[in-house]
Amino acid sequence: MIKNPKLAKPIADASWGEFTRQLEYKAKWAGRVYIEIDRFLPSSKRCHCCGFVSESMLLDVCSWICLECERKHDRDVNAACNIKAAGLAVLAFGD
Numbered sequence: 001m002i003k004n005p006k007l008a009k010p011i012a013d014a015s016w017g018e019f020t021r022q023l024e025y026k027a028k029w030a031g032r033v034y035i036e037i038d039r040f041l042p043s044s045k046r047c048h049c050c051g052f053v054s055e056s057m058l059l060d061v062c063s064w065i066c067l068e069c070e071r072k073h074d075r076d077v078n079a080a081c082n083i084k085a086a087g088l089a090v091l092a093f094g095d
C-alpha cells in the first residue's frame with residue numbers, strides 16, 4: 001500500500017511498523033497470539049464465501065457483488081473475514 005500514492009502518506013504518517021510492533025507487544029502482554037499474514041493477500045478482492053478473486057477494484061469501492069456466487073460484500077467486512085481465515089490457517093498449518 002505504501003507504493004500507492006493516495007495511501008503512502010497516511011500509512012507513513014501512521015508509522016505502520018510502530019503500529020504492528022505495538023500490536024505484537026500488546027498481544028503478548030494480554031496472553032494473545034499475534035500473527036502476521038502475507039502482505040500481498042488480496043483480502044478485499046477475494047470473496048470470503050467462494051474464493052473468487054476480482055481482477056481489479058478501485059479504492060473507492062465500498063461494496064461489491066461476487067461474479068461467481070453473486071453475494072454482495074461490504075469491502076471491509078469481507079477483508080476482515082479473509083484476514084481472520086488467513087490468520088487461522090497460519091495458526092493451523094504454519095507459514
Ligand SMILES: [Zn+2]
Pocket residue numbers: 047048049050051052066067068069070071
Ligand atoms: Zn463468491
